[in-house]
Amino acid sequence: xNYWLMKSEPDVFGIDDLERVGVEPWDGVRxxxxxxxxxxxxxxxxxxxxYHSNCKEPGVVGIAEVASKxxxxxxxxxxxxxxxDPKSDPDDPRWMLVDVKYKRHTKRTIPLRExxxxxxxxxxxxxxxxxxxxxxMPIDKQxxxxxxxxxxxxxx
DNA sequence: GCCAACGTTGGC
DNA sequence: GCCAACGTTGGC
Numbered sequence: 001x002n003y004w005l006m007k008s009e010p011d012v013f014g015i016d017d018l019e020r021v022g023v024e025p026w027d028g029v030r031x032x033x034x035x036x037x038x039x040x041x042x043x044x045x046x047x048x049x050x051y052h053s054n055c056k057e058p059g060v061v062g063i064a065e066v067a068s069k070x071x072x073x074x075x076x077x078x079x080x081x082x083x084x085d086p087k088s089d090p091d092d093p094r095w096m097l098v099d100v101k102y103k104r105h106t107k108r109t110i111p112l113r114e115x116x117x118x119x120x121x122x123x124x125x126x127x128x129x130x131x132x133x134x135x136x137m138p139i140d141k142q143x144x145x146x147x148x149x150x151x152x153x154x155x156x
Numbered sequence: 157g158c159c160a161a162c163g164t165t166g167g168c
Numbered sequence: 169g170c171c172a173a174c175g176t177t178g179g180c
Contacts, residue, residue, distance in 0.1 A: 007178090031163080054178050112179080131161040133177050158180085165174080 002046045003144040004037070005127060006064070006100065007053040007135045015050050015062040018102045023067050026097045026136075027075045028083045034136035039070045039096040041138070048100060049139065049147065051127075052109070059111035060147060067101035106151045114150065121146055 006026065008014065018024055029035055043066060050062040072093035075083035088094040116128050126137040139147075 009178090033163095058179065133162060135177085160177100160179095162177080163175090165172100167172095168170090 002041060002043060003049075003139040003141055004042070004046060004066075005049040005051050005060070005137050005139050007051045009054045010052045010061075011055065014052060015102075015105060018050065018062070018064060018100070019105070021102075023099050023101045025073075026100050027073045029073070029097060029135060030083065030085070030095065031135065034134055035096055037136050037138065038098050042066045042070065042098050044069065047144065049144070053135075057109055057111055059109045059113075059115070060106060060151075061109050062105045063103040065101045065103055066098050068099035070096040070098050073097045106148075108151060110147060110150050115147065118146070118150070 010016075013024070026038065029038065046066040048064040048066065049060045050064050052058055052061050073083070073095040075081040076085040076088045076093065076095045077090060078084055079086075083095075085094060112127070115122065115125070119128055122128060122143050124140065125143050126132055126134060126139075
């Protein structure tokens with residue numbers, strides 16, 4: 001069992017949207033490192049922190065789960081999609097994705113601000129490394145448990 | 157809206 | 169293969 005964090009902008013597709021649709025193909029990822037995680041390492045049933053980025057209060061807002069094996073991102077072949085990639089060969093697709101399934105909202109938003117305040121316990125967490133821009137990243141089990149524990153504690 | 161950090165592109 | 173230019177991410 002692997003643990004992940006996936007970012008999404010709530011203005012575009014937030015945790016409420018995921019709850020509404022239930023399962024969502026995680027399309028539009030155009031970063032090789034993030035793709036490699038989805039293509040090579042994700043397994044059905046892996047746990048995901050759903051993270052809101054680029055918004056008023058960035059942080060973990062929910063739990064999701066990997067719901068499919070990797071398969072080619074259809075938007076790469078769609079000329080009308082903003083994710084269209086004319087250089088991708090249909091016989092050897094460049095971009096792969098997995099389906100993501102809603103599990104639940106966290107009891108509260110666990111803000112990035114607060115996660116950073118626990119930097120000692122969360123040493124090595126990619127999310128709080130300098131200049132981090134990865135939209136899909138692995139999380140150590142111990143970090144997963146620690147952050148999950150924060151959803152119930154309102155004091156720092 | 158600003159801007160630092162980072163990935164990608166393309167000329168050479 | 170180098171690296172400057174450019175575009176994007178994402179916190180603040």
